[in-house]
Amino acid sequence: MKILTFSAIKGGVGKTTLAFNYGEWLAKHGNKVLFMDLDHQSNLSQTYNIYATENTVANIFSGQGQVDIHDVSDNISLIAGDLHLDDVEREIENKTNKNMMLYMWLSDNFDYLNLGRFDYIILDTHPDFSIATRNAAIISHAIISPIIPSEHGYNAKFNLEERLKELREEAIDFQSRKSYVTAQLYFVANMIKHNTKSSHELLDSIKDEESVIGIVPSKELFNRTTLDKESLSTMKQDHSTFLKNREFFEEMDNVFANITKNL
Numbered sequence: 684m685k686i687l688t689f690s691a692i693k694g695g696v697g698k699t700t701l702a703f704n705y706g707e708w709l710a711k712h713g714n715k716v717l718f719m720d721l722d723h724q725s726n727l728s729q730t731y732n733i734y735a736t737e738n739t740v741a742n743i744f745s746g747q748g749q750v751d752i753h754d755v756s757d758n759i760s761l762i763a764g765d766l767h768l769d770d771v772e773r774e775i776e777n778k779t780n781k782n783m784m785l786y787m788w789l790s791d792n793f794d795y796l797n798l799g800r801f802d803y804i805i806l807d808t809h810p811d812f813s814i815a816t817r818n819a820a821i822i823s824h825a826i827i828s829p830i831i832p833s834e835h836g837y838n839a840k841f842n843l844e845e846r847l848k849e850l851r852e853e854a855i856d857f858q859s860r861k862s863y864v865t866a867q868l869y870f871v872a873n874m875i876k877h878n879t880k881s882s883h884e885l886l887d888s889i890k891d892e893e894s895v896i897g898i899v900p901s902k903e904l905f906n907r908t909t910l911d912k913e914s915l916s917t918m919k920q921d922h923s924t925f926l927k928n929r930e931f932f933e934e935m936d937n938v939f940a941n942i943t944k945n946l
């Protein structure tokens with residue numbers, strides 16, 4: 684099983700859209716995928732028409748009650764987001780093990796919930812490095828962070844690198860001094876346009892960076908995926924849509940294959 688988190692300090696950069704389409708792509712390729720929606724805005728859950736108020740991710744962080752795994756699509760399951768996750772995060776702020784709640788929940792429930800049936804767990808997060816995001820980082824093999832062509836995009840990249848470094852130093856086993864954080868941090872340049880200065884500047888500044896593992900163009904079809912609740916993998920099955928957007932589908936296949944290769 685591989686675990687990956689989509690994270691960025693900035694909102695509106697494409698975390699949810701990339702997480703959704705990547706998970707769907709994995710599922711179409713025969714993998715069993717579990718989504719966990721750690722953003723209290725719950726956009727990913729809404730994409731699957733799940734509006735749960737009980738047995739959500741909040742129960743993982745409060746350490747109380749049950750957690751439901753919803754089977755939402757072929758090969759895809761989801762643990763719903765919770766509009767009050769931010770309140771729960773505040774409540775556990777002073778607990779010493781606050782960053783380890785997800786880690787402990789996974790090991791406590793691995794057999795009980797048969798989590799071993801999943802090939803991938805994909806976590807979507809709120810735009811910050813809050814307790815929920817730190818918990819996600821600790822259990823992940825990789826963190827994928829979208830950056831977009833704006834001044835702040837590049838600052839956000841630096842910011843996330845720093846935050847992860849701090850967490851790596853803080854979240855250690857006190858006996859062995861080894862860090863619980865083993866995740867590799869990767870970036871995907873998103874919403875890239877052919878004809879804008881800011882896109883060219885971003886591409887230029889990242890061209891030698893090995894941590895950048897994908898470039899995703901700005902594309903209305905991609906924007907539509909979360910609005911229409913239909914992933915690229917599903918859209919692709921429509922022959923005329925495929926023919927009209929062939930190059931884009933191939934580009935996205937490459938991006939997703941490259942993410943998979945780096946896990």
Ligand SMILES: Nc1ncnc2c1ncn2[C@@H]1O[C@H](COP(=O)(O)OP(=O)(O)O)[C@@H](O)[C@H]1O
Pocket residue numbers: 691693694695696697698699700701726810873874875899900901902903905906907908909910
């Ligand atoms: N490559 C892209 N091209 C066009 N629109 C995009 C692209 N990536 C994301 N979007 C759109 O940008 C908005 C923000 O994306 P979202 O995934 O919700 O960001 P986040 O989860 O980081 O807040 C959404 O409306 C989404 O459809």
Ligand SMILES: [Mg+2]
Pocket residue numbers: 698699700722726807808
């Ligand atoms: Mg989001």
